[in-house]
Amino acid sequence: AQSVTQLDSHVSVSEGTPVLLRCNYSSSYSPSLFWYVQHPNKGLQLLLKYTSAATLVKGINGFEAEFKKSETSFHLTKPSAHMSDAAEYFCVVRANYGGSQGNLIFGKGTKLSVKP
């Protein structure tokens, strides 16, 4: 069975400082991994995705994530936080059924607060 664990339910940073949101995954297949962002009362926006190409994945708004198989991790980082980054972030793995690609499995989310 596949799953993701987001290690922090809430992260608080100051504007201009680095962001690190941690995620570990569990998968018996080569996983497809994603980070989504959800602003308050809004839908979800895809930040970036890993699908077994380059292990360092660059996404939108300056975010990136590194796939580390040895650590079963897919942490999300950004060098310098902006006030507009305050939102909830979800680490996601896609369920695989014998090669076909199915539904998404979400972590519980990490709320990012950015202080001025």
Add this chain to the structure above:
Amino acid sequence: NAGVMQNPRHLVRRRGQEARLRCSPMKGHSHVYWYRQLPEEGLKFMVYLQKENIIDESGMPKERFSAEFPKEGPSILRIQQVVRGDSAAYFCASSQRTGTGVGEQYFGPGTRLTVT
């Protein structure tokens, strides 16, 4: 190209009433997924449909919930005899078939159901 559309955005029902949530996928997308987000939790998969077919309903409650995606028109998630515990945000996502399976999912803005 319009994104995934959901309506209504907000729905209030009294206990025992029926709730109908609609999802229009992105143009060219033939796969629809429904997810539910309870307060303070991540999204949970409910059902995966293609046109006129339910592919995977492993996340659907056994009673009161049903979904369809007819040949023409939007996908409908129907909840009969709603209870307070059904209050949640319901998100729809759509994707298209690719050469290797199914592409990434694009999310709608969600329908926030409140049961009074």
